[in-house]
Amino acid sequence: MATRGRNLNDLVTRFWSVAAPLYDHPRLQQWVYQPAQDEVIDELRAHGARRIADIACGTGILAARIEAELQPDEVYGVDMSEGMLKQAKARDPKVQWRKGPAEQLPFDDEALDAVVSTSAFHFFDQPAAMREFHRVLRPGGLAAVATISPPQLPLVGQLTNSPASAAHNPSAREMRTLFTDAGFTISEQHRVHRPLWTKAVFDLITIGTKPAS
Numbered sequence: 001m002a003t004r005g006r007n008l009n010d011l012v013t014r015f016w017s018v019a020a021p022l023y024d025h026p027r028l029q030q031w032v033y034q035p036a037q038d039e040v041i042d043e044l045r046a047h048g049a050r051r052i053a054d055i056a057c058g059t060g061i062l063a064a065r066i067e068a069e070l071q072p073d074e075v076y077g078v079d080m081s082e083g084m085l086k087q088a089k090a091r092d093p094k095v096q097w098r099k100g101p102a103e104q105l106p107f108d109d110e111a112l113d114a115v116v117s118t119s120a121f122h123f124f125d126q127p128a129a130m131r132e133f134h135r136v137l138r139p140g141g142l143a144a145v146a147t148i149s150p151p152q153l154p155l156v157g158q159l160t161n162s163p164a165s166a167a168h169n170p171s172a173r174e175m176r177t178l179f180t181d182a183g184f185t186i187s188e189q190h191r192v193h194r195p196l197w198t199k200a201v202f203d204l205i206t207i208g209t210k211p212a213s
């Protein structure tokens with residue numbers, strides 16, 4: 001990874017280690033994070049994936065839900081923040097928790113049936129992460145990424161993608177390009193379905209499959 005990427009990852013890791021104790025607040029989870037996670041679970045169920053990794057799993061809520069609701073053969077939660085992983089490990093001993101960056105995943109080539117990521121992709125080196133998702137998936141494997149993606153209006157775009165921000169919020173078109181450039185075939189893309197009072201959260205889900213060779 002380039003130096004700039006490592007520095008950004010250090011900054012993000014430090015922030016999330018400090019924020020970890022606040023993260024599980026029930027209202028924050030229900031209103032901000034859960035809608036995208038619900039959609040990811042539905043996609044995984046429809047795909048029938050048995051070896052699944054949640055990338056940038058945070059405190060492990062989604063990975064633990066995947067374990068409980070789908071009971072696959074293997075579930076991994078990967079994050080690079082010690083603070084978040086500490087809470088994840090306490091949540092569910094059946095999930096296999098791994099420390100590592102999305103841009104360098106701790107899996108062999110074609111080791112997984114599905115890779116998912118919610119509310120974190122805006123922090124990644126996005127082309128590098130997409131290449132890793134493709135590498136670790138078997139042919140026919142599924143990638144589902146839900147990320148903040150505000151409408152491309154001048155002011156909103158400037159506020160959410162300012163040079164001072166540690167994150168980049170990709171547009172819907174950028175997400176499609178990232179998926180296809182990495183070798184995926186896109187099967188679905190839409191705004192995450194949310195209750196009316198949380199519509200201010202502009203998250204977008206993109207689903208792709210690695211073509212069978």
Ligand SMILES: C[S@@+](CC[C@H](N)C(=O)[O-])C[C@H]1O[C@@H](n2cnc3c(N)ncnc32)[C@H](O)[C@@H]1O
Pocket residue numbers: 009012013016017033055056057058059061062078079080081084100101102103117118119120123124125
């Ligand atoms: C807002 S939390 C989201 C957690 C979880 N995915 C969810 O939906 O609740 C963002 C998480 O992304 C992790 N993260 C950010 N950049 C990362 C990277 N490049 N590789 C791995 N984890 C990363 C942070 O450590 C943090 O735990």
